Amino acid sequence: FGVCLLPNNCWKDEYELSLALYNACAEIAYSNSKFERVKSLVQSVLENARCFRDTLRARASRIYVLSSQYKIPEAVEESLAVLAELGEPLPPNPNTHQVLFQFMATQRLLKGKTNEIILRMPCMTNSDKIAASQILNLAFPSTYRSRPSLFALIVLRLVRLTMRYGLSTVSAVGFGFYGSLLCSITGNIGEGDRFGELALALLDKFHAKEWIPRVYLGVFGHAGSYKLPLQEMYPHIEYAQKIAFETGDIEYATGAANIMCAYIQLSGDTLGLLENKAREFYHFDEFQNHDSLLMMMEIILQYVHNLTGRNKDPL
DSSP states (O other): OGGGGSOTTHHHHSHHHHHHHHHHHHHHHHHTTOHHHHHHHHHHHHHHOSSGGGGHHHHHHHHHHHHHTTOHHHHHHHHHHHHHHTTOOOOSSOOHHHHHHHHHHHHHHHTTOOHHHHHTSOBOOOHHHHHHHHHHHHHHHHHHHHOHHHHHHHHHHHHHHHHHHOBOTTHHHHHHHHHHHIIIIIOOHHHHHHHHHHHHHHHHHHTOGGGHHHHHHHHTTTGGGGTSOHHHHHHHHHHHHHHHHHHTOHHHHHHHHHHHHHHHHHTTOOHHHHHHHHHHHHTOGGGTTOHHHHHHHHHHHHHHHHHTTOOSSOO
């Protein structure tokens, strides 16, 4: 790594270079599931950064690692702390009334806005709102797993930032999960499908390959299941995982693995196919430090063994 070539007083004499190299190395280490290395690099950035904005990439890496290691409370806490500093505070445990109020406020912003109108909106230029959009995007996995009401608020906030400040590369992710919320909460499958199509169109508009896994999991892993056969959605999730590996988004590669196993099970394929796929994912090198994924694959394998009579103690 280039970090090894920096002089001892690099943070004083080569601040910008040191900041860039440490952040880049942390992101590379995350892509290779070297979480302890990420923590060390991030800590160096936080100790030497000259201002809050210079810590944003490092804190994003910290959120990635905490979420991937299934340290969900810590990942949520870090996400909310960064959002508050960026001027986008959120309640840690919102109640139903807060979610409904924000949902209605979001609907008002979208009223009369067709997909074509939204696609022609200007790009976001406010640097704080761009950074907040990125952190909201990173907070999806941890809040989805642990705090559904907060997850809904985060989706709604990302959509509202887009409507107020303009399009960004992560707007596609927000609209993809917004479509999922419409399907699951309101039962409005038509509108959910419409915003799923908008999310895919925004991916094309920005050529945002790095966000394909996140958008596809929102559209084809959630909203699409209300309209399309599971067999038609499986190739999209498989493609999302392929891109996740290529772009280093290992957390969403694990999410795709879970969804693919669920689709195999629910679409009537054989238990043998499900077992082979779960075993394949369990032995992926990229997944070896992702405890939540390994635990899920162990559950699936035990489920198959129980149904085929291969477990002496099915509990």
